[in-house]
Amino acid sequence: MQNSLQDILLSDLVMIMEHGQMSxxxxxxxxxxxxxxxxxxxxxxxxxxxxxxxxxxxxxLYKRFDAVIKILAARR
Incomplete structure (x- = not known):
């Protein structure tokens, strides 16, 4: 599972707390x-x-879909 940026930052904070002996x-x-x-x-x-x-x-991809739609619309 991919961690969110918030989870990563909080993990870094815990490491700073442990290694820096701070609150x-x-x-x-x-x-x-x-x-x-x-x-x-x-x-x-x-x-x-x-x-x-x-x-x-x-x-x-959207441009291609748009072109196909225009071609199909012109055939009607």
Whole structure:
């Protein structure tokens, strides 16, 4: 099962608490911005390329369906 970003961030918080010997409140107050770190990562670039590829594929499919519908409508 794939973990959500929230689950991943909370797991990281628990690790910070354990390794840093701090409370959850102190861990949450740390100035770590996981979203910003993710935005600069290779994982984000990879995911963005996958989403772009999927979007282009769906757009092409929709355009083909539109063309088929126009042809069928013209035959009526």
């Amino acid at each position: 959850m409140l102190d861990g949450l107050k740390m100035s770590l911005n996981f979203i910003e770190i993710y935005d600069r990562s290779q994982a984000f670039e990879y995911r963005a390329k996958i989403l772009e590829r999927d979007t282009l594929a769906l757009t092409g």
